[in-house]
Amino acid sequence: MIIWKTQVFHVSLQHHFQCTMNKWFSSLISFIAITGLQAQHPIDRPKLVVSIVVDQLRGDYLQYFSSTFGEKGFKRLMQEGLFYHSVDFGFPNLSQASSTAAIYTGSYPYYNGIIGDTRFDFNTNGEISIVSDEHFMGNYTSNRVSPFALLSSTVGDELKIASQGQGKVYSIAPNAEEAILSGGKYANCAFWLDESNGKWATSTYYKDIPGYVDNYNASDAIGNYPEKQWDQSHAYYNGLPYATSLSTPFSYRFTKTDKDRYTKIKQTSLMNMEVTKLAGRFLENAGFTRNLSSDLLTLTYYAGNYTYNPNQDDYSYEIQDIYYRLDKEIENLLDLIDRKVGLKHTLILLTSTGYYDAVQKPSKKFKPAGEFHPNRCTSLLNMYLMAIYGQGNWVTGYFNQQLFLNKKLIEDKKVDGRELLRHAAEFTNQFSGVQEVTTSAEPHRGMNKNLSGDIFIELQPGWVIVNEKHSEKPQYTREKAIQPPLFIFGENIRKEQVFRPVKATEIAATLCYILRIRPPTACKDFPLQEIITN
Template sequence: MIKILSSLVAFFSITSLCAQNVAAEVPKLVVGITIDQLRGDYLEMFKHTFGEKGFKRLLNSGLVYANVSYDFPAIDRASAMTTLYTGANPSYHGIIAENKFAVDLNRETASFSDDKYLGNYTTEKLSPLPVKVSTLTDELQIASGGQSDVFAFAPHASQALASGGHAATGAYWIEDFSGKWATTTFYKNKQPVVDQRNRGIESTSNRINSITWRPAIDVNQYNAFPYTKNIYNFQHFFANDKKNSVKLFKQSPYVNTEVREIAEAVLRSNSLGKRMNPDFLAVTFYAGNYENALDKNYSVEIQDTYYRLDQELGKLLDAIEETVGIKNALIFVVSTGYFNEQEILPQGMVTSNGIFRPERTQALLNMYLMAVYGREQWIKKYYNRQFFFDRKLIEDKKISLADFQKTAAEFLVLSAGVQDVYTSYQMLHGAYNGVLQHYRNGYYKNISGDLFLELQPGWHVEDSQNGDHQFMRNNAVLSPVFFLGNHIKPQKIEQTIDALQIAPSVAYRLRIRAPNAAKGSILKELL
């Protein structure tokens, strides 16, 4: 009996040790798949058109969180992507939006603008240095002593630079005019596979004039929206608009094919996941609207985009299985948590809302400030629902900046269409409350403005200076998160997680430090 008990104790001890070793096994390859504007409700609505290898594989075999939230205002692709890879809000990482108003230059610039570095296959001068903290991929390179390969491929520069980080082997995006894969001289390594793609006949720049976007399957299967006036067979020729052909291409599902093909080529040619140290492949797909969709409200094009995205996702997962093995990889798929709605009101419809015109609001505010403080041009710029004041003028006139901001805010909050106004002084010194903290999370000193406007839902913004024409909405967008591989137990978690938790959770699985500004807790299902 004693021998039997001893044998059982030994057996369970070994079993327990093996289980711990499996859980502690570091993945050979991490694949971060960010899908810009992915919606969970659309996954449910369009699933009857999906195959078994893409989203259904993630849903059936992965760890699924119902929703991810970003706790700061005006989320866009640059701020969301940087938040995901730093595990920090814009108040720490410094990327508050795709573009910013540079006060010293008195003009709009890209948030990743950096005049110190030239571009390859682009005239843009960009670098990841505007990200003020470390990224998940940075920490992997630090841990491996620079021996890991880190690649990022995305439709847009901000997405590639944020996910590639400061120490990437290569970070590439599709240039807006040529359609070639571009990068910055900040990164010193050149990749023959990418150069070959740019020079070859398969290059987007060589193919775009011959691409016609038509429905991939019988259009009658795109029946998810019951309010669609008609199910139409669309045709979009990118060559019809020479000036914007690449821009339109990047709003179509063909951009996902281009991203997947180059990412898969690098995965294979560089033998990612087959060396001593883990490698990292960051891929960004697009699941947003097409601005030239024939029906703006309920689009057949968006259903075709999801059908084709499901196919591309399945092909990428198959390539990972073939080269490294899903069990040897850690794959996470995450949405950027916002959606740019297209909306056309029926002709003759009258609403209780109105049109918010920034230029008019700026003129009225400046007239009021002139009456209070003197006849000067107090406002430098209205930009992205922020007002920037001439701080040097305010300082020269010996006016309290806090009082000046408060005076302006009290005037603006009475304006039609304005829900509330927050000052930068409140951000830095105000009493805590949940709404103010939400705006504080999106504020970065010397980059953000003096006043932040919260506009009322339903109001139509018409900004002729930067082309901002949109209906304000406060709808929550369901944005799922998936984890697959690395011995992760398949399960569905009906809860909302914080975007700040993703980077430290992946870092935990890699057994490396979390990014240096990441404060989010590790997801307990990944412990």
């Protein structure tokens, strides 16, 4: 009996100890959960979001050229905001249009329909702008464009829907594709610089064309000046040690006698200055922050090479000067926002289009690995298919490393389309320089079933595309591996540097989370975790 009582006592003591520990752990877990929730203050919804995309912005160049930067431009974003060092776009053949669409729709071309700056026109067997639309006329331009090519909603569209049209959405960019795709289908208006007159243009698709833009075009737009000049800002740049030393600083004059004047200006810091100047008019006159809804202003800047100097290469003073002056524009923009709206009411996002167009000069010493001739490929493939399926123009054309098959002929001759596609792909894959082919039967994320070609050709790095049918410069194949940065800057944004790669398609989800609206219709990603746990 004594032994039995002792056992009972030990069992009772053990049970009491377990109950006490369980209660203690439960209390500890509850305390951690409660304090954790209390620490995660949701970001205040900003009255204005200024979303900036810089075409071809490189993270490594921001480091190389930082010695020329001031303290209130890029360095301010780096030191006072949330700084992601690398953004992954997740699909090939990036361009201004496809990257911009991916950022603002949170989706790939497979879903949003924007496969590039241009697309193949089956009526003319040529290329046209991805936003081309003959149903609408241009304002200050002959371009006929609209956002109807977008198959997904954008951040701006969702803001319009959520606010029942009260939130203002405007976009400003050098080119029509960037401006239109940044704003979306429901934007108040989108503006770009027309290459024929140097005025800020738009489409009759939009019904809200502010009078202050007309006033700006009449007096201050770059097209009102008989001459513009781009001069080197510093006598010497040392960000790229391989840059060719110039006996005299560069200087470019853009006069009205040059028919390509404004096309060239779009690749200089003059274009970035023009974007900031027009943005200032919107910040002053658009009435941002005056209603209960948030507003959105999207801007596009340029940070690529100046390709109109035949002697320029990647290691130029021009690219360093563009970055130096772009830093000044970011500083000026932040100052404008603070004076006109207030930085405490504004969230600023800045990122890149994720690619970089390298300048490749012909060289006798360093020759390409080989030449790929699209017209020869097209002709030989058509002859091969005729040998199997009979006479006919089986290959409609070649465009942007894609082959388009004649679907009408395939249907008329009652040919098995999948079998013909397989034969065509197998034949194309045998060409020298072809690394891999992808077909419309198994498309990658950068393709769209209604717009892309039937066969997508990936060439081996180092090969050059020589198109004899067009007066295009040879296209050198090079992987565009750069580090596109992402900055998020605002009143309640935690200062942090993040080195893990993040997806470009997470940006739209993040903006929508901050604005407290639903994400775009094709967006499958979640907001960035640093914002959720801010």
